[in-house]
Amino acid sequence: MDRALVREVLGPYVIAADEDFQGGVLIRAADGQEAEVDVNEVCLAVSRYPPGRFFDILAELVDRLGASVSPTDRPVVLRREGDRAHLPAEAQRGAAVTVAMTGQAMENFLSGS
16 A cells, blocks of 8 residues: 555545554545544455545555455445456455546446446
8 A cells, every 4th residue: 555645635625634644534525524544554445435536546546556445235346347357356356447537427426326
């Protein structure tokens, strides 16, 4: 996990975090929606996806990290087809590749629209 990149992307939106960005980082998007992003050495976790501009932040972070999104109630979202090989076999079958990693694409997928 590139912590410097996580800090760079989330930094402008942080309203609460510890010094090393370990654990929960509370961010506020431009539209006022807040979300807590749990950061550790191997992944980021978000337990609640607020509607709106939060998804722009999430999409930028996912894209710049070269990451995939693994929601608990939906298939994995991949940035490109080549990422499928890194998933366990059962996750590979349902994984969806997004054409463009944008906030709107992430919100549509994660909200089921």
